[in-house]
Amino acid sequence: MALTGKQHERSLALGALVSPWTVPAGLPLLFVVLDLLAGGQDGIPDSQIAGVFAAFLMFGLPFTYAVTLILVMPVALWLRRKQSLSSAKLCLWCILLGPITMYGYAWLLGGRPGELLEPEGLLLSAAYGLASGIVFCLVSGIRLVAR
DSSP states (O other), rough: OOOOSSSSSSSSHHHHHHHHGHHHHHHHHHHHHHHTTTTTTTSGGGGGGGHHHHIIIIIIIHHHHHHHHIIIHHHHHHHTTOOOOOOEEEEEEHHHHHHHHHHHHHHEEEEGGGEEEEHHHHHHHHHHHHHHHHHHHHHHHHHOOOO
């Protein structure tokens, strides 16, 4: 589908509605896949997977909706107003937000946010931001680069 003069094909609100599910729903699924690849060792016991998934949705989903509405949507709307909305720019913004929001999330839950400042933590949380940004852009039909 060619975008002639349009910055996106679908509503940005649709992207904001769907993309927050990426990390809270995807993270437990990633744990399950990693557990399967490890042969069921050193992972989350099968009996606890549903509980972990529910916890991620219960705590992670409201937090990621807040991040999307407060930090992602305003930037998307601003870029659109400037006629420079693109997946590349919005995903770069989401990559930068990933470590910041994961740090905040860990801090709020009383975890160890300092571990997120280590190289592996920064890369993983940036990847979460990128994944959310990609889903936002795909669902909204945002073009790859600004014309």
